[in-house]
Amino acid sequence: MERIGLVGLPNSGKSSLFNALTGGAAAVARHPFSTTETSVGVALVPDQRLDALAKMSASRKVVHAGVELVDIAGLVAGSSTGEGLGNRFLAGIREADAICVVLRAFEDANVPGGTDPLEDLAVLELELVLADLASVEGQLGRRRKAAKADRSLDTQVAALEAARSCLAEGTPLYRSSLSHEAQDALKPYFLLTNKPVLAVVNLGEDAAADHEPVTKPVAEELGSSAEVLGVSVKLEAEAAQLAEADRSELMEGLGLGEGALPRVARAAYRLLGRRTFFTTGEKESRAWTFRHGARAPECAGVIHSDLQRGFIRAEVVHWDELVALGSWAAAREAGKLRLEGKEYQVADGDVLEIRFNV
Ligand SMILES: Nc1nc2c(ncn2[C@@H]2O[C@H](COP(=O)(O)OP(=O)(O)O)[C@@H](O)[C@H]2O)c(=O)[nH]1
Numbered sequence: 001m002e003r004i005g006l007v008g009l010p011n012s013g014k015s016s017l018f019n020a021l022t023g024g025a026a027a028v029a030r031h032p033f034s035t036t037e038t039s040v041g042v043a044l045v046p047d048q049r050l051d052a053l054a055k056m057s058a059s060r061k062v063v064h065a066g067v068e069l070v071d072i073a074g075l076v077a078g079s080s081t082g083e084g085l086g087n088r089f090l091a092g093i094r095e096a097d098a099i100c101v102v103l104r105a106f107e108d109a110n111v112p113g114g115t116d117p118l119e120d121l122a123v124l125e126l127e128l129v130l131a132d133l134a135s136v137e138g139q140l141g142r143r144r145k146a147a148k149a150d151r152s153l154d155t156q157v158a159a160l161e162a163a164r165s166c167l168a169e170g171t172p173l174y175r176s177s178l179s180h181e182a183q184d185a186l187k188p189y190f191l192l193t194n195k196p197v198l199a200v201v202n203l204g205e206d207a208a209a210d211h212e213p214v215t216k217p218v219a220e221e222l223g224s225s226a227e228v229l230g231v232s233v234k235l236e237a238e239a240a241q242l243a244e245a246d247r248s249e250l251m252e253g254l255g256l257g258e259g260a261l262p263r264v265a266r267a268a269y270r271l272l273g274r275r276t277f278f279t280t281g282e283k284e285s286r287a288w289t290f291r292h293g294a295r296a297p298e299c300a301g302v303i304h305s306d307l308q309r310g311f312i313r314a315e316v317v318h319w320d321e322l323v324a325l326g327s328w329a330a331a332r333e334a335g336k337l338r339l340e341g342k343e344y345q346v347a348d349g350d351v352l353e354i355r356f357n358v
């Protein structure tokens with residue numbers, strides 16, 4: 001499973017956000033480095049398409065898709081040169097497939113730390129950029145030498161050179177204008193800033209309902225390089241402890257709708273480029289995760305390897321068409337079930353029934 005790493009300065013609210021999203025129990029503390037172990041958990045991704053299918057089928061069980069989160073402790077100014085948890089922390093980010101930066105905007109005299117999310121962002125990015133610059137410079141010497149004997153390495157050298165000039169200007173690669181080809185060529189180097197980024201601005205409780213003034217400067221700063229979400233982590237974390245009905249009532253009462261956690265989970269899921277198909281029936285309705293561009297047999301294999309091995313064909317209907325018709329039988333009668341073969345590229349929101357023989 002691919003992972004999103006939570007990254008932020010101490011006391012920005014990473015562990016609180018992690019717990020709220022995963023129902024986990026990472027230690028939440030007022031001092032840096034109390035949490036030195038990285039925690040891993042799965043956040044469920046709410047999906048109203050799945051809810052509609054489960055209702056249609058009167059399913060006894062509903063299984064949501066999940067996204068794996070890692071709470072990475074220990075970034076401080078100077079991390080790139082070994083301050084704080086230094087390398088251990090950097091390794092945590094290296095292993096993540098995408099990054100969620102947590103930027104603190106809440107004020108609390110009892111919790112040390114700044115309250116300007118743009119300042120958090122600047123400190124974070126500087127450390128990541130410095131660490132990447134050191135990796136790139138280390139690799140450049142080696143790759144240049146190797147490229148003399150093997151011209152096929154020229155693209156990698158060119159990509160490393162382009163990366164170096166961005167980083168030397170202080171620009172994280174996810175904010176740079178590097179081509180997709182160059183970014184792909186850099187993949188083997190596991191650079192910290194060459195990953196997709198999502199930003200969560202941790203708001204004070206009083207700013208939760210009207211967060212534009214706080215989140216807008218961050219959104220403007222990041223432009224199209226990253227989605228920015230405003231979340232009052234403390235409020236959401238407290239609400240997450242409540243029973244479903246009480247939580248909805250509290251959130252609605254505060255004018256927060258379904259709350260921000262579902263939006264964070266969905267944004268994290270999208271950030272990984274994942275897609276969802278569904279299966280539905282009386283026993284269960286379920287969201288399955290697949291890779292963009294995957295064909296029907298590969299998706300069948302997500303359900304069970306036998307379904308991929310013995311794949312014959314798939315019956316397919318888009319979720320909204322199915323819900324509008326009211327049942328699988330009605331969709332068949334209306335001629336809306338498509339028969340698709342091995343070459344079919346499954347679309348986000350497809351409902352599948354796999355025919356197979358092993
Ligand atoms: N007032 C307030 N305190 C918060 C908020 N989010 C986190 N905290 C507090 O800040 C401290 C550090 O939070 P934690 O989640 O451990 O931060 P981390 O160091 O980034 O993992 C804890 O005492 C939290 O209760 C918030 O939105 N508002």
Ligand SMILES: [Mg+2]
Pocket residue numbers: 014015016027028029035073
């Ligand atoms: Mg923590």
